[in-house]
Amino acid sequence: MTTKFKPVRAGIIAALAAISIGSLNLPVIYADAPIVSESFSAGDPIKAPLQKPLWTASFDKNASSVVSGDGLLFTFEGGKLVALNVQNGKKLFTYGSKLRPGAAYLNGVVYGVTDSGQVYAVSAKTGKQVWKSAAGITDANAPVVIKDTVLVSNKNAFIALDAATGKQRWKAVEDQAENQGTVATEADGILYVTYWVQGALTSSQLDAIDLKTGKILWKKFKQYAPLTIQNGLVYSIADQYSFDDADPKRELNIAVLDAKTGKTKETQTYSWTLKSQPPYQGGSGSAILNGKDLYIATDRAVMKFDITAYKKDGKPLKTWNVDNTDKDIIGSVHDNRVFFKNSSKPEITGMKLADSMTFNFRTDNPPVQTDIYGNGVYIGQSDGVLHGYNLQTTFSVFTVNTGSRNYGPTLRSGNTLIIQAKDTGKLIAVPVPKALQ
Structure with a gap:
């Protein structure tokens, strides 16, 4: 007699197999255990209306764009x-080739530099060349234009x-400097330039140059760019070097x-005592000037003085008690507010002068x-x-998707904001x- 077996359904076999294996009490196998495992909140996403570009x-990813007042x-x-026309992005003209990625604008003329070190001037209305200098004159990416003078650097010289013509007027050389200088400002026909000068000690040096002749009138080691120039006087913060970390x-x-x-x-000396515990780190203070009002940020306060009415050991006109550890006061007073840059975080914060x-x-x-214009x-x-x-x-008012991790300074012309998205090589204009x- 032949016995016939009916086929068993796969699902039943799998179930029986699972019961059999489970009854064996085999150990449970886990993935590798981490040495450290902690979770942190990502915070709530910012919800603001998406702004559509105008x-x-x-543009070239390494370029620095500029806007004119018109x-x-x-x-x-x-x-x-x-x-480009700021309002609609229409291309008005192009000029040149193999140009370095920086320009300056003044009084209807655009100034720039070629790869070969020639300085050029172009009419902002027509795009026609006004003049071009000889090659090899500068190693700068962009000139600085002051009054009727175009300034460029070449190593340790300006x-x-x-x-109007591109004709060279003068060359001023700073023999002690090993790097390119920086134009700080000009006042009453005197150009102020800073260099980093290396030697037994390395510090900032302030040079004063006659703008008309190029004669170096004087130079001061361990001095930064002028805070202000008033009534024939130059106010400049001195390099303090390092302080004794055992002295508050x-x-x-x-x-x-x-x-x-x-x-x-x-020499005006403004003093304070750190509130922390030894060893005392940093705390050399930072300052900005608003007219004659000098604001100094210390580790725990902002102090206000009249820079034109200095008195030795004089008390501040006003003091705001606020924690400024690892923060430098920056920019200028705006809308009765001051602003700080945090050295340990990439953020700009602020304080209201009315109520601290x-x-x-x-x-x-x-x-x-971060850029601040108006409100x-x-x-x-x-x-x-x-x-x-x-x-x-x-509060956030709008959001723009730029697709970039890196940015040039955000520009504003009238009621149009221009975002320089460097990674994508895109200029993005949005209404303010x-x-x-």
């Missing part, structure tokens, strides 16, 4: 100078060209120099670029998003809301 345009934007694409006493010294001779007329209330602008990713605060984040904040409320103007 226009976009391509609604023109100058940038570089493919090594060429490009002029060269002045006539803005700190001071900020300002040299008051004769603008024509560089002779020290007075501090504020910040909440981001949901690390800030990369608008514009912060480009590393996740490719830029937020526009209301300075009064500190009325509340932020």
Whole structure:
């Protein structure tokens, strides 16, 4: 007799197998255990309306764009100078080739530098060349234009060209400097330039140069760029070097120099005591000037003095008690507010002078670029998003998707904001809301 077996369904076999294996009480196998495992909140995402661009345009990723006061934007694409209409992004003209990625604008003329070190001047209206210098004159990316003079650097020298003709006027060499200098400012026909000078000690040196002749009138070692120049006097913060970390006493010294001779007329010393515990780190203070009002940020306060009415050991006109550890006061007084740059975090914060209330602008990713115009605060984040904040409320008003981790300075011309998204090589123009103007 033959016995017939019916086929058993696969599902039943699998179930029986699972029961059999489970009854064996085999040990459970886990993945590798981490040495450290902690979770942190990512925070709530910022929810603000997405702003649609007015226009976009391509530009060289390493270029620095500039805007004029009459609604023109100058940038570089493919090594060429490009002029755009700020309102609609329309290309007005292109100029040259193999140009370095920086330009300056003044009185209807755009100035720049070629790869071969020639300085050129171009009409901002027509794009026609006004003049071009000889090759090899500069190693700078962009000139500085002051009055009727175009200034460029070449290693440790500054060269002045006539803005109308390009003819060289003078060359001033700083023998002690091993690097390119920086134009700080000009006042009463005197050009102020800073260099880093190396020797037994390395520090900033301030040089005063006659703008007309190029003669170096005087130079001061261990002095930074002028805070201000008033009534023939130059006010410059001195390099303090390092302080004794066992001593809580700190001071900020300002040299008051004769603008024509560089002779020290007075040294203003502002002192305070750190509130932390030893060893005392940093705390050398930082300062900005608003007219004659000097604001000094210490580790625990902001102090206000009249720089024109200095008295030795004089008390501040006003003191705001606020924690400024690891923060430098920067920029200028705006809307009765002062601003700070945090040395340990990539953020800009502020304080209201009316009530000493501090504020910040909440981001949901690390800030990369911050610019403040009027009542608008514009912060480009590393996740490719830029937020526009209301300075009064500190709330985000709009969002722009840029797709970039790195940004050039955000530009504004009238009611148009131009974002320089360097990673994508895109200029993105958006309207500035009325509340932020």
